[in-house]
Amino acid sequence: MSDVAARLVQQIKFIAEADKLKEIFRQTINTQSRRAENDAEHSWHLCLCVIILAEHANEVSLNVLRVLKMVIIHDLVEIDAGDTFAYDTAAMAGQHEREARAADRLFGLLPSDQALEFRALWDEFESRATPEARFALAVDRFQPMLLNCLTQGAAWNRHGITQTRVLERNRHISEGCSDLWAYAEKMIQEAVEAGHLRTTPG
Amino acid sequence: MSDVAARLVQQIKFIAEADKLKEIFRQTINTQSRRAENDAEHSWHLCLCVIILAEHANEVSLNVLRVLKMVIIHDLVEIDAGDTFAYDTAAMAGQHEREARAADRLFGLLPSDQALEFRALWDEFESRATPEARFALAVDRFQPMLLNCLTQGAAWNRHGITQTRVLERNRHISEGCSDLWAYAEKMIQEAVEAGHLRTTPG
Numbered sequence: 001m002s003d004v005a006a007r008l009v010q011q012i013k014f015i016a017e018a019d020k021l022k023e024i025f026r027q028t029i030n031t032q033s034r035r036a037e038n039d040a041e042h043s044w045h046l047c048l049c050v051i052i053l054a055e056h057a058n059e060v061s062l063n064v065l066r067v068l069k070m071v072i073i074h075d076l077v078e079i080d081a082g083d084t085f086a087y088d089t090a091a092m093a094g095q096h097e098r099e100a101r102a103a104d105r106l107f108g109l110l111p112s113d114q115a116l117e118f119r120a121l122w123d124e125f126e127s128r129a130t131p132e133a134r135f136a137l138a139v140d141r142f143q144p145m146l147l148n149c150l151t152q153g154a155a156w157n158r159h160g161i162t163q164t165r166v167l168e169r170n171r172h173i174s175e176g177c178s179d180l181w182a183y184a185e186k187m188i189q190e191a192v193e194a195g196h197l198r199t200t201p202g
Numbered sequence: 203m204s205d206v207a208a209r210l211v212q213q214i215k216f217i218a219e220a221d222k223l224k225e226i227f228r229q230t231i232n233t234q235s236r237r238a239e240n241d242a243e244h245s246w247h248l249c250l251c252v253i254i255l256a257e258h259a260n261e262v263s264l265n266v267l268r269v270l271k272m273v274i275i276h277d278l279v280e281i282d283a284g285d286t287f288a289y290d291t292a293a294m295a296g297q298h299e300r301e302a303r304a305a306d307r308l309f310g311l312l313p314s315d316q317a318l319e320f321r322a323l324w325d326e327f328e329s330r331a332t333p334e335a336r337f338a339l340a341v342d343r344f345q346p347m348l349l350n351c352l353t354q355g356a357a358w359n360r361h362g363i364t365q366t367r368v369l370e371r372n373r374h375i376s377e378g379c380s381d382l383w384a385y386a387e388k389m390i391q392e393a394v395e396a397g398h399l400r401t402t403p404g
Contacts, residue, residue, distance in 0.1 A: 004258065008385045011254050015345075016352055018250055019233045022243045031221045041224045044246035047274045048220055052213050052316065056206065065267040072249045114254065143217075150218055183210045 007111050014109040020079045027085045028144045029154040037147065039075040039083065046071040049139040056179040057138075059131030070125040070136040073118055077102035086144065086169055087161050096126070131176070138176030142184055145170060149187050153196030163192050163199050209313050216311040222281045229287045230346045231356040239349065241277040241285065248273040251341040258381040259340075261333030272327040272338040275320055279304035288346065288371055289363050298328070333378070340378030344386055347372060351389050355398030365394050365401050 001009075024039040047068055054064045075083075080102035084091045107119045124133045145166065148156050156166065166188055174181035191197040203211075226241040239247075249270055256266050277285075282304035286293045309321045326335045347368070350358050358368065368390055376383035393399040 004381050005385070008255075008258065008381065012348065012385065015247070015251055015254060016233065016348065019247065019349070019352070021246075022232050022239070023234045030224050031218065032225045037224070038243070040246045041240070041242040044223075044242045044249070044274070045217070045221070047246070047249055047270070049217055051271050051274060052217060052312070053210075056210065065270070068249070068267070068270050069253050072246070072253060110254070146214065146218065147221070150221070179206050179210065183207070183214070 010109065010111050011114070014106070017079070017106065017109060018076060021076060024075070024078045024083055026083050026144075027155045027159070028147045029151045031147060031150045034151065034154070039078055042143065043072060043075055045143050046074075046136075046139050049143055050136070053139065053177070053180060054135070056177050057131065057135045058176060058178055059135065062135060063132055066121070066132045067136050069118075070121050070133065071139065073122060074125050074136065074140065076106050077122070080105060085159070086141075087159055087165060099126075128172070128175070134172075134176035136176070138173040138180055141170045141173050142180055145184060145187065149191050149196070152194075153191055156197055160201060161197075162201055163188060163197050166197065212311065212313050213316070216308070219281070219308065219311060220278060223278060226277070226280045226285055228285050228346070229357045229361070230349045231353045233349060233352045236353065236356070241280055244345065245274060245277055247345050248276075248338075248341050251345055252338070255341065255379070255382060256337070258379050259333065259337045260378060260380055261337065264337060265334050268323070268334045269338050271320075272323050272335065273341065275324060276327050276338065276342065278308050279324070282307060287361070289361055289367060301328075330374075330377070336374075336378035338378070340375040340382055343372045343375050344382055347386060347389065351393050351398065354396075355393055358399055362403060363399075364403055365390060365399050368399065 022038055022040040025036040026039065026042060028037045029035070030037050050064065050067050050071055054062055054067070077099040081098040084095050103119055103122050107115045107122070110118065124130055125136055128134050128137055148154065170184065171181065173184055188197065192199060224240055224242040227238040228241065228244060230239045231237070232239050252266065252269050252273055256264055256269070279301040283300040286297050305321055305324050309317045312320065326332055327338055330336050330339055350356065372386065373383065375386055390399065394401060
């Protein structure tokens with residue numbers, strides 16, 4: 001078998017394995033059917049956010065291709081590790097270790113040069129060490145809030161999440177995109193005023 | 203309202219409208235749950251194919267960012283026009299006109315500079331006029347075939363599709379990525395030998 005053919009076999013096995021991402025369901029609710037969003041849909045929606053909103057990034061010379069690569073692969077680890085709800089602090093203990101093991105297995109399916117490239121991209125996303133990672137994180141935090149606002153706070157209310165926690169959890173958006181955070185603060189305030197997000201627990 | 207804030211309002215309306223793509227179901231079946239794939243999942247899976255397989259493109263100096271932008275937005279028109287099954291020649295009549303009207307409405311939600319940019323990207327994809335469009339088309343044709351092969355030909359058999367039609371419909375892959383077409387021809391032959399794809403109608 002030629003080198004090209006052998007690489008394609010490995011790469012397409014990885015692409016087939018990744019199909020499992022379509023079955024990892026999140027707490028967020030889609031706007032039309034009101035069913036739970038899955039990670040593949042979420043990852044696509046983030047891609048769309050990136051190409052539409054990149055002009056607003058804090059970093060003027062953002063490498064948009066690297067941001068897209070990060071958001072395309074950022075949730076693959078949940079194939080093994082499952083989805084961890086953004087406000088579930090108990091489940092968050094040990095989350096990074098579970099996800100790092102998943103990254104070893106999944107990216108390890110690829111030819112070794114790509115395994116290194118994509119594992120490094122996932123580490124970059126997780127560490128928030130670059131403007132690209134901080135912008136990717138900004139859209140990853142913004143998109144579920146947007147869906148929550150468009151579904152009258154469905155996921156927030158099911159879990160008793162307050163405005164204070166939403167603001168705490170998501171203010172990292174400003175590190176990647178302060179204009180988007182300004183928009184989000186206003187959107188959160190409007191959700192409170194509409195009665196879709198509570199200000200006190202219980 | 204500042205220019206930035208006004209742009210964000212338009213852009214986020216577009217991103218919210220695009221959420222409808224998660225409810226446009228295709229004929230292709232996902233490998234795990236065996237339910238129909240939707241366009242958002244499909245678009246994400248194409249993004250993954252692009253970043254993993256770009257090295258095999260016929261065009262050595264492929265602009266991968268432009269390919270990704272195309273695959274992210276290529277199916278948005280189906281929000282208005284619906285999905286057209288790849289082998290439904292009757293439904294294909296008038297398909298481009300329906301989709302072009304949808305493109306006018308949907309991309310028209312964006313600020314005018316972005317409306318022009320994304321409409322041009324969609325036209326580029328549709329016309330197959332560039333190496334980027336031909337590579338985007340190659341993965342758009344390959345990924346449903348892959349899912350079909352991984353689901354014992356589920357969608358092919360439901361619609362009575364033969365090997366000849368699969369080869370005819372998908373040989374455009376070679377114009378964007380001849381190595382991927384070589385892989386696909388072998389995969390199709392294996393599907394025939396496994397009894398998952400018929401060689402004669404009926």
